Structure formats: C-alpha cells, structure tokens
Amino acid sequence: MKLSGWGNFPVIDARIHSFRSEDELRGILRETSACIARGLGRSYGDSSLQREVIATGQWNRLLHFDDRTGLLHCQSGVSIADLLDVFVPRGWFPPVVPGTRFVTVGGAIASDIHGKNHHSEGSISSHVPALDLMLANGDIRHCSPEQDAELFWSTCGGMGLTGLILRAKLQMRPIETAYIRQELRPGRNLDEILAHFEDSSSWTYSVAWLDCLAQGRDFGRSILMLGEHAGPAELSHVNADQALCLSAPRTINTPITFPNFALNRLSVRAFNSLYYYRNKSKTGTSLQRYDDFFFPLDAIIGWNRIYGRRGFTQYQFVLPRSAGSEGLATIIRTIGGSSELPFLTVLKLFGSEQPGLLSFPTEGYTLAVDFPITRTLFAFLARLDEIVQGYGGRVYLTKDVRLSAASFRSSYPNAERFAALRHNNDAAAKFSSLQSERLEI
Amino acid sequence: MTQVLILGAASDIGRALAHEYARAGSNLYLTARKAERLEADCSDLALRYGIQVRAIEFDALDFASHSTLYSSLDPAPTGVIYVAGYLGDNEKAQSDFSEARRIIDTNYSAAVSLLNLAAASMAIKRTGFIIGISSVAGERGRGSNYYYGSAKAGLSAYLSGLRNRLAASGVTVLTVKPGFVATKMTEGMPLPPLLTARAEQVAGAVFRAQQKGRNEIFSLWYWRPIMAIIRSIPEFIFKKLSL
Numbered sequence: 276m277k278l279s280g281w282g283n284f285p286v287i288d289a290r291i292h293s294f295r296s297e298d299e300l301r302g303i304l305r306e307t308s309a310c311i312a313r314g315l316g317r318s319y320g321d322s323s324l325q326r327e328v329i330a331t332g333q334w335n336r337l338l339h340f341d342d343r344t345g346l347l348h349c350q351s352g353v354s355i356a357d358l359l360d361v362f363v364p365r366g367w368f369p370p371v372v373p374g375t376r377f378v379t380v381g382g383a384i385a386s387d388i389h390g391k392n393h394h395s396e397g398s399i400s401s402h403v404p405a406l407d408l409m410l411a412n413g414d415i416r417h418c419s420p421e422q423d424a425e426l427f428w429s430t431c432g433g434m435g436l437t438g439l440i441l442r443a444k445l446q447m448r449p450i451e452t453a454y455i456r457q458e459l460r461p462g463r464n465l466d467e468i469l470a471h472f473e474d475s476s477s478w479t480y481s482v483a484w485l486d487c488l489a490q491g492r493d494f495g496r497s498i499l500m501l502g503e504h505a506g507p508a509e510l511s512h513v514n515a516d517q518a519l520c521l522s523a524p525r526t527i528n529t530p531i532t533f534p535n536f537a538l539n540r541l542s543v544r545a546f547n548s549l550y551y552y553r554n555k556s557k558t559g560t561s562l563q564r565y566d567d568f569f570f571p572l573d574a575i576i577g578w579n580r581i582y583g584r585r586g587f588t589q590y591q592f593v594l595p596r597s598a599g600s601e602g603l604a605t606i607i608r609t610i611g612g613s614s615e616l617p618f619l620t621v622l623k624l625f626g627s628e629q630p631g632l633l634s635f636p637t638e639g640y641t642l643a644v645d646f647p648i649t650r651t652l653f654a655f656l657a658r659l660d661e662i663v664q665g666y667g668g669r670v671y672l673t674k675d676v677r678l679s680a681a682s683f684r685s686s687y688p689n690a691e692r693f694a695a696l697r698h699n700n701d702a703a704a705k706f707s708s709l710q711s712e713r714l715e716i
Numbered sequence: 717m718t719q720v721l722i723l724g725a726a727s728d729i730g731r732a733l734a735h736e737y738a739r740a741g742s743n744l745y746l747t748a749r750k751a752e753r754l755e756a757d758c759s760d761l762a763l764r765y766g767i768q769v770r771a772i773e774f775d776a777l778d779f780a781s782h783s784t785l786y787s788s789l790d791p792a793p794t795g796v797i798y799v800a801g802y803l804g805d806n807e808k809a810q811s812d813f814s815e816a817r818r819i820i821d822t823n824y825s826a827a828v829s830l831l832n833l834a835a836a837s838m839a840i841k842r843t844g845f846i847i848g849i850s851s852v853a854g855e856r857g858r859g860s861n862y863y864y865g866s867a868k869a870g871l872s873a874y875l876s877g878l879r880n881r882l883a884a885s886g887v888t889v890l891t892v893k894p895g896f897v898a899t900k901m902t903e904g905m906p907l908p909p910l911l912t913a914r915a916e917q918v919a920g921a922v923f924r925a926q927q928k929g930r931n932e933i934f935s936l937w938y939w940r941p942i943m944a945i946i947r948s949i950p951e952f953i954f955k956k957l958s959l
C-alpha cells in the first residue's frame with residue numbers, strides 16, 4: 276500500500292502490519308527484518324516510513340486512570356484526541372499537546388514532542404514516569420528515569436529506533452474548564468516579538484506566528500499568543516456545570532489536492548498581511564475553546580493537500596538563546612531573500628533541555644517554517660543547515676525529510692551514544708526508518 | 717439498562733461493536749476463547765464510557781458449555797450479538813472433514829445453539845434484540861469459499877426464521893451481511909480499497925440499524941446491489957466463472 280508522512284513526500288510502497296496482542300507483535304518482529312513503528316503518521320517526513328511498518332492503530336486501550344492523582348496508564352496507540360475526549364470532561368488535560376490532536380501517545384514520546392508550554396513544563400518525556408518497550412528480540416523492558424534510564428532516555432525522542440513502545444504512564448494536569456484565556460500581543464518587528472517572549476515567561480502557553488516575508492521596518496512582524504487554562508469564574512457565557520464540556524468542533528474538508536501553482540509568493544504575502552492585521556486588531560484578552568487555541572488547523576481536515584502533489588516539508592530548528600536575535604534575523608532574511616515559499620511560520624522560546632538523547636528542544640528560540648517542495652528546496656535547506664549549525668542549533672527530526680548524516684552527527688551531540696545503545700541491544704538490525712537509513716543512525 | 721452480550725468480542729468487528737454499545741451506555745458481557753485477552757478492553761471500555769464490563773470465556777465448539785454459560789449471566793442479556801466466525805481453509809476442507817466441520821460449527825451450529833438460548837430467554841420477557849453477523853459470502857456459493865459461504869447462508873436463513881418466529885413477541889432480529897472488512901481475518905489479503913470497510917464503519921451501521929429495528933443490512937450498503945447482480949447471474953454462466 277502507498278504510504279507517506281504528513282508532508283505527502285516521499286510516497287513509498289509499504290506493507291502495514293497491525294497487532295492486537297504482545298504475541299502477535301512478537302510474531303511480526305520475528306518475520307520482518309527492517310521495520311518501524313507508526314502511529315497516526317503526523318510526522319512530516321520519513322520518520323515512520325519503511326517497507327515494513329508496524330501500525331499501532333489497534334493497540335489503543337486506556338488501562339488505568341487514578342482520578343485523585345491524574346496518572347494515566349495506556350497503550351501506545353491511544354491518540355491525544357482520545358485523551359481529550361475522555362478526560363477533559365472529567366477535569367484533566369494532557370501535559371503536553373502538539374499543534375494537532377491526531378498524534379498517538381507512542382508517536383509523541385518517540386518524538387519527545389513539545390507544546391506551547393515547553394518553556395514552563397518541558398517536553399512530554401518530563402511527564403512520562405515510565406514506559407514498556409518491546410525490544411528487537413521480543414523481550415519487554417520496563418524503563419523509567421530511575422530504572423534502565425539509558426534505555427528510557429534513548430526511547431524518549433528516539434524516533435522508534437530503540438524498539439516499540441507498548442505502554443506508557445502519563446501524568447495528566449488538572450483543569451477547571453475547557454477554555455483558555457488568550458492574550459494576543461502583536462510584535463511589529465523581530466526585536467519587539469523577542470522582547471515579548473522574554474516578558475511573558477510566567478504564562479503557561481506561548482507561541483508566535485511570524486511573517487517571514489515582511490521587510491523593512493516590518494521585518495519579523497509577529498503575533499504572540501499567550502494562554503492560560505481559564506477558571507470557572509471567567510466563564511460568563513456558560514453554566515458552571517458545562518464548564519468542562521464542548522460541543523463537537525466544527526470542521527471542513529479540503530476537497531481536492533491543490534494544483535502546485537495555487538500557493539505562490541503573492542498569495543502567501545496576501546495571506547500573511549491579512550492574518551497579521553486581523554489579529555492585530557483583536558489584541559487583548561479573550562476566552563477560547565481549548566481546541567480553537569491549540570488545534571486551529573485540525574478544523575480543516577486534510578489541509579496538507581493545499582500544498583499540491585509534490586508535497587511539502589517543515590523546517591524546524593532551534594538556536595541557543597545567546598544566538599537569538601542575530602541568528603534568527605540571519606535565517607529569516609535568508610528565507611525571505613530566497614525563491615522558496617515559506618508559508619506558515621511559528622516561533623517559540625524553549626525552556627531548558629531534557630535528558631532525551633535525541634530530543635530536539637534545547638533552551639533557545641525555535642522557528643518552524645512550512646515549505647512546498649520544489650526542485651531547489653533541499654539544496655536551499657542544506658544552506659540553512661549550515662547557518663543553523665554555525666549558531667550551535669539543530670533541526671527537529673520528526674519534521675525532517677532531507678537532513679544529511681554528517682549534519683545530524685555534528686548537531687546531535689549524543690548521536691554516537693545512541694547508535695552504540697542501538698547496536699548493543701540489536702535494535703539497529705531490526706528497527707530502521709528511511710530517515711534513520713539516510714541519517715546513518 | 718441494556719446489557720449486551722457480544723460473542724466474539726476480541727474480533728475487530730466485535731470490539732468496534734462494544735464501543736458503539738458502550739458509548740450508548742450499555743453494560744457489556746464480552747467473550748473470547750481466552751478471557752485474559754479481553755482484560756485491556758474491559759478497563760478501556762469502563763474508563764472511556766463509565767459502564768460495567770465483564771469478560772467471559774467462550775468456545776463456540778464446546779457446545780456442552782453453552783447453556784451453563786448463558787444461564788450464568790446475571791442480569792440476563794437484553795441484547796445478544798453473535799460475531800464469532802471462522803473463515804477456514806477451503807481447500808483443506810475439501811479433503812479434511814474436521815476443517816469443514818469447524819467452519820460449519822463456528823459460523824453456524826454454535827450460533828444456533830447460543831441464539832436458541834437467547835431467543836428463549838427474550839421471548840419470555842417479550843423484549844430484547846438479537847444480531848447475527850453473517851456475510852455476503854452466504855448469498856451464493858463460490859468455488860473458493862463455499863464451506864464458509866454455506867455456513868453463513870445457513871446462519872442467514874436461521875436468523876430470518878428466528879425473526880419470523882419472534883416477530884409477535886417484540887424481540888427483534890437483525891441479520892448483518894458485511895462485504896469486505898479490513899480486520900485480522902482479512903489481513904494480508906489483497907482487498908480492493910474502495911470496496912473495503914473499516915470495522916468501525918460496520919459497527920456503526922449495525923448499531924443504527926438495530927436501534928431502528930431493521931431486519932437485514934448489508935454493510936457497507938452498496939453490497940446489496942452488488943449481491944443482487946451476483947445472485948442474478950444464471951447458474952450455467954456462474955459455474956464457469958472463476959470466483
């Protein structure tokens with residue numbers, strides 16, 4: 276069957292295996308050589324692509340929930356969407372959510388995902404007290420920051436390359452309502468938005484949308500979105516007993532794969548201006564449903580098809596805080612001056628680094644830019660890699676589809692330690708993705 | 717409070733049905749040959765929907781156990797769904813009667829044995845529903861799977877007779893004829909993607925049909941016209957087709 280990541284590139288022929296029991300999974304591992312786990316396929320590139328893929332869709336049960344402490348135990352194919360549906364009405368929220376609710380717990384841990392609260396609460400691995408992993412030989416290992424810590428910290432952020440995550444514990448956070456108090460702060464240029472970030476560290480959630488194509492005194496203009504779980508007293512429009520309940524979200528479908536020319540510099544510039552001025556006029560505080568705040572793109576089902584048949588990728592990098600303003604300016608200027616087409620661009624300030632061997636976040640600024648794939652894009656991104664690495668930064672593997680093995684090795688300092696662990700427990704011979712082959716992990 | 721018994725609940729279709737009924741607030745009895753396989757499902761369903769779930773061991777081929785099993789269910793089921801099925805090896809069944817018998821017994825005889833018990837209990841209370849998961853394979857015998865097909869044909873005829881018998885008592889009987897469904901049973905088979913349903917789609921259609929008191933559904937719906945065409949092919953032509 277034809278398979279690709281969220282970016283619709285590359286498209287490969289793959290055999291998909293699913294399992295309903297540990298024994299069934301063991302059987303699949305015995306019979307396949309190179310294989311990789313796959314959750315909901317929301318990684319952008321080739322992280323969950325291989326000729327043999329092990330899908331966790333049938334492995335999605337909630338096992339236990341302690342409603343006093345909020346500690347959840349579940350199988351790895353459970354999605355964040357499931358968790359929201361089940362637990363928000365009971366007053367609990369996942370500790371970290373990405374920009375879409377359609378990711379699995381296994382995929383989230385394997386990418387050690389970060390959310391809008393990274394600066395305040397870290398990436399998801401900080402909220403995973405323990406997990407069970409099936410190794411290449413079919414053995415199951417229970418690991419945690421205390422027990423078998425090396426395996427734990429190589430699995431969190433390890434992109435499925437240490438084994439298959441079977442089950443995980445997840446520490447949920449209590450909420451009182453299903454709403455977010457949002458504050459919008461426009462930044463007229465890059466310096467202003469970075470200052471806003473520095474001033475807003477007490478907010479739980481923060482992220483900025485940035486216009487990569489704005490020039491002159493508008494260079495780096497952005498809208499900072501801050502958020503906090505709202506308390507019941509803030510809800511004037513809903514009854515107290517409905518504070519945790521939302522009606523089903525409104526969604527629309529993307530009816531067709533757009534032709535390649537639909538997105539061009541003109542339409543992106545127009546979109547950016549529209550977006551900037553619309554939100555600038557809404558500056559101030561408002562109350563948002565949590566899904567509108569966290570997952571605005573989920574309202575448009577299949578939005579990845581607007582990028583046309585060639586697909587797209589997201590270039591997400593992080594720069595150390597010290598490189599902040601200068602590094603970001605150089606990169607944004609390079610993007611703006613190129614012939615490539617940066618569409619949605621998101622800026623965020625990360626908090627401190629976690630111990631995951633291949634975890635992406637380090638303290639500093641991260642920028643994520645969507646690009647439609649063109650003949651020249653990958654060469655251009657390789658140029659950006661050099662700039663990013665020059666400032667001591669690196670790119671996010673779960674979004675990547677084209678990084679070189681050399682760049683990977685030089686920007687992820689634990690690459691060798693990770694490879695050694697993979698070699699020692701035979702994971703290297705069993706678990707590999709097109710990405711790990713390319714990066715020689 | 718409805719209390720639904722799903723026979724064959726660890727199957728993909730059975731599991732999807734469990735979610736449909738649990739979402740609607742039913743308490744559940746789930747069966748599998750090894751009850752421990754249902755442990756995770758029990759906690760999952762109870763956690764998601766706040767219902768009560770019990771896992772029960774059930775072997776279709778152990779006929780002697782059926783009546784003890786059914787009478788041990790307290791409270792008695794208000795709905796019973798027979799999902800268990802066995803595709804089997806058609807070629808093996810040609811020369812090995814034990815394989816043929818296993819196909820017939822799992823898909824047909826055991827369903828008769830259990831649904832007899834359900835019918836008796838519901839007829840007295842004059843309420844309840846029975847659902848049998850048959851198959852489009854029962855619509856016409858094909859050279860490549862006529863043991864399975866004939867057992868499903870038997871099941872469909874049994875269900876239609878049962879419906880007729882119970883019509884006056886207020887107990888409803890629904891016959892479900894799925895076409896291709898992507899499940900463990902069909903994994904690895906080259907099924908045409910456009911004609912293949914997901915187990916959740918079938919379960920959703922079954923739930924809605926049962927709620928409306930319908931008699932028979934094809935799932936997905938387009939299998940009704942497809943099977944009408946296949947049934948209308950004259951036998952002298954049909955026998956020469958390689959199917």
Ligand SMILES: Cc1cc2nc3c(=O)[nH]c(=O)nc-3n(C[C@H](O)[C@H](O)[C@H](O)COP(=O)(O)OP(=O)(O)OC[C@H]3O[C@@H](n4cnc5c(N)ncnc54)[C@H](O)[C@@H]3O)c2cc1C
Nearest residue numbers: 314315316317318373374379381382385388389434435440
């Ligand atoms: C619209 C959108 C917004 C996003 N926003 C964010 C964001 O804000 N922050 C962020 O960090 N990420 C974000 N992402 C990326 C996404 O969170 C990650 O790619 C995540 O890993 C996807 O989960 P998945 O279940 O789809 O996994 P897949 O894409 O199927 O797999 C991703 C990786 O996880 C591995 N994996 C999956 N399941 C298992 C398992 N059970 N055991 C071991 N390995 C496994 C795979 O092998 C692969 O390497 C976003 C993606 C999209 C499409």
Ligand SMILES: NC(=O)c1ccc[n+]([C@@H]2O[C@H](COP(=O)([O-])OP(=O)(O)OC[C@H]3O[C@@H](n4cnc5c(N)ncnc54)[C@H](OP(=O)(O)O)[C@@H]3O)[C@@H](O)[C@H]2O)c1
Nearest residue numbers: 724726727728729748749775776799800801851897899901
């Ligand atoms: N998949 C399709 O394309 C398709 C099409 C038409 C009809 N159907 C019918 O749909 C139903 C569900 O099938 P599925 O596709 O979901 O397949 P499945 O996952 O293979 O399920 C088979 C089910 O039958 C049970 N079973 C088999 N032998 C049994 C026995 N001796 N005693 C008790 N239970 C037994 C299994 O129980 P255990 O858990 O104990 O193994 C399992 O629950 C079947 O009746 C099948 O014929 C399927």
